[in-house]
Amino acid sequence: MRVFRLFILSFALCTGALAVKAQSDKEQLAGTSMFNQAQDTTIIKKDSVDIPKKATKPHIPKIATRRALLPGWGQAYNKQYWKIPIVYGILAIPTITYFYNNSMYKKTKFAYEALFKAQAPGYDSTDYRLIDPQLKGLSITSMQSYRNAFRRDRDYSILWFIIAYGLQIADATVFAHLKHFDVSSDLSMQVTPTFNPVTRSPGFGLVMNIKSPPRKPVNIR
Secondary structure (H helix, E strand, C coil), rough: HHHHHHHHHHHHHHHHHHHHHHHHHHHHHHHCHHHHHHHHHHHHHHHCCCCCCCCCCCCCHHHHHHHCCCCCHHHHCCCCHHHHHHHHHHHHHHHHHHHHHHHHHHHHHHHHHHHHHHHHCCCCHHHCCCCCCCCCCCCCCHHHHHHHHHHHHHHHHHHHHHHHHHHHHHHHHHHHHHCCCCCCCCCEEEEEEECCCCCEEEEEEEEEEECCCCCCCCCCC
16 A cells, blocks of 8 residues: 555656646747747748838829820829810810801901902902802901901810810819828818807807827837
8 A cells, every 4th residue: 555655746746846847948949049930930931011102103293284285194294084075075176166256257357358349330240259158258358357256265175175175184183282181081171160259140160170189009129
């Protein structure tokens, strides 16, 4: 019986010693280069998330303005390609009307001069025969009125073309400035009813709140 107790005691001591030895072996194994390499890989992967992305090329409004001298190029710089057909469509309207009005102005001017010469005795009817068939039959007063109208509309076409050309440059410049405009939830605008105690009259008030973005916690490593 005594020998059995000594055997049990010896077995317990050996088991405890083996457990302590296994624990120490684990600690030594965890400190080896193989395990440290895996741990370092995890850290690198974690740190790679914090690496800032490559800075994008800044959007410069001056470049958009200079490129807008060629219609549509400024909108292309702003990546608003859908505006290019609109720009050329707007510019095409005064261009077409200019050529039409200029052509009709020349025809009515020639017809007016031919009718004016026809009033003189002994005139040459060659110019009268060269009048556009659509204009024949009109009086000299009507021809003069049409001539002045087509000349006026031709000049207006040039004016409208200049305005449209300037507007497409302004459009490219303004939207280039608004390219990085903050439209996030940090901005808020509300229209609220108000009451003026001085005039005793109701009104509307415009309230604009600029929310400061939350500060990000600083990671100390």
